[in-house]
Amino acid sequence: MSELESFRMEVREFLEANAPRSLRGTSPSGPFDGYWGGKKHPPVDPDVLKWRDVCYERGFTAPTWPKEYGGAGLSRKHAAVLYEEMRALGLPRPVVGFGFAMIGPTLLEFGNEEQKHEHLPKIARGEIRWCQGYSEPNAGSDLANVQMKAERDGDEFIVNGQKTWTSHADKSDWIFCLVRTSQEDRKQRGITFLLVDMESEGVSVRNIDLISGSSPFCETFFENVRVPVRNVVGQIGDGWTVGKALLQHERSNIGSSIGRQPGSGQRELVEKARHHLYWDGKRLEDAVMREKIAALGMEEEAFQLTLDRVAQKAQAGGNPGAESSILKVVATELKQARYELGQEIAGAAGLGWTGPGFSESDLEFTREWLRSRANTIEGGSSEIQRNIIAKRVLGLPDAK
């Protein structure tokens, strides 16, 4: 038996012995799908915490991180095996969120020892929840235009300004920010990557409602907030380098979290079609809808296979390379297409906002449909992704 296979056996035994029954078969696992943690988390099922604890013991909440920071020091190949086995049992990832998926990997690359020791184990245990302070009213796609100011005062920065679209700022304990520490000739210079404790004096948060009716989104205001200089990640004035690296993690995670649920779109649509359209016992009678679902199911499979191929290439030691640049744009547009088609199948039954006369699942689907419109905006819009593919991958020239 290869070393990898014996590791798989070990994982199986571990899961068999430790994964709470109540969580099995509950969730397809992705990096944003599970326990988000943090001090402000509402009470959860004790099994969720038990699951987190047993995994943390083994370093399995952040398996590729070094052991000294709360990980298990596994290779990507081994981590992939672990996730495969969790997925096979329908177990959620024990800890998810922006800490695990974004700031964690970024600290591993750019953080100093002190920062890694301070923050990584808490992320791995889901103790501290993080949010992302990138966007501002005048810095969206043009992110390098951030204006939130951080002025040096001895060992501290004094931070003033506003972040916006800060997802889950109200539920987070810490925020990683891009702030302006100086005005330079190019706007990419003079940006600093700064970690801020949300409990600091002068931080306030206001919720914003989305078109889908929920309000995960916030505006975050900073008024004379004092932040220790040791909270700078990387060099002062060179935050753009760190910030861009984090975006890579964000985009590949958005891409793979959608792809981690193979066939789920097709399954859901077929289920919906059986419910809303004529089903002759063996198949869908509506040939047009049937073909549309098939086309979507195929695209979903082709995308999943592309994720597999990119992962296999990375495991073989090759550069994940050009292929990975497409994951975010394909994943998000595919997800939208799936919700659009679902709405087409539901027809008027998909128009409900709240009951009566609408089923729970249709109501939920309609909200999800609305939410899915954000997928091609957040984390770098589809237009920005296509700019990147055109320039970096295809080598097309810049406009004058």
Added chain:
Amino acid sequence: MAERPHLNLIANAEQKMLAETARKLVEEKAPVERLRELRKPEHPKGFSRSLYSEMAELGWTALLIPEAYDGLGLGLFDLVGVLESLGRELAPEPLLTSALLGAYPILEGESEALRQRFLPGIASGDAIVTLAYEEEGLRDYYERPSASITAYNAGYVLNGTKIQVADALVADAFVVTCRSAATDSLAMVLVEANSDGVSIERQYRVDSRVVGIVRFENVDVAEDEVLSLEAVPLFNKTLNRAAVGLSAEMLGAAEKAFEDTIAYLKERVQFDVPIGSFQALQHRAATLYCELELLRSSVYAAAAAADQAEEAFPRLAALAKARANETFLHVAKEAIQMHGGIGMTDECDIGFYLKRAQAAAWSLGNTSYHRRRWAELNGY
């Protein structure tokens, strides 16, 4: 709904080398502009026999044939890399025809005599066997041809007309789909091209490929020339295998048309700047790039399944061909648009790609056909 098997989607060192050799040979000896010569009526074959022999010497015709019949006994993944390379220059040499369309039903059919008679010749490149399955008005109801066989003496007689038969003018034998009067089911039989009652007429198709009408009039078919009298499974397996091979060619072709277009976007200047700096074109190019990557994954997965996980193969074959149809057509149309007026001229190679895309999309199952199969195989 079906389980997803684990498939190895990355070529190994030998497979990479094979594809690389193919790419070099095709670039050097079979550039796409050759088609202007090959399509002429005075060129009866529509491809280069000497180049085909060279391909055979390199072992490509023998890849899928078992060692027992003088082949190399390798897998579809190996062949797919070669076909992708051929596709880049739209090379019409009948590798897909003979090594898949012809050889596969013989290999999987019920006649050992036919295996011994034809497989070694196909492997060496001396014999070319093709599949005759299209008929006028048949659309994609491949399982219900009008051609038929009826029992006669110790064997059968075949009557019917097939159209757009690939490489009909050079084929030594045809695998023919027909209705068996006795079983009232699809049958597949083999007929040699020089048999009494077989006549062949050249057709000129938009993609410059040499195809033909093949008429069978009271042609004798011996008992041991029957591949199957209940041939639906055999036909589907053949169609799937060949569709994946064709998808690989289409992938290569789409890839090359795309590369040529990107090169043109960098070179053509309007408004004092390269047209590739216009975002309207950049975004469309980026979209095509995404589609190509998805197609590549689909084709490799189907080929890998043929070699590693047969139960997933029919689904993935449908996926590969449906996406190849859509992607190649999309790339080819955008390629012409982005070339502007020059793209419309016969002098520019890019037009060959659109013509081939259309012909390939209507061979071995159109998009709708493969979507229906996908839906069936997924239980809806």
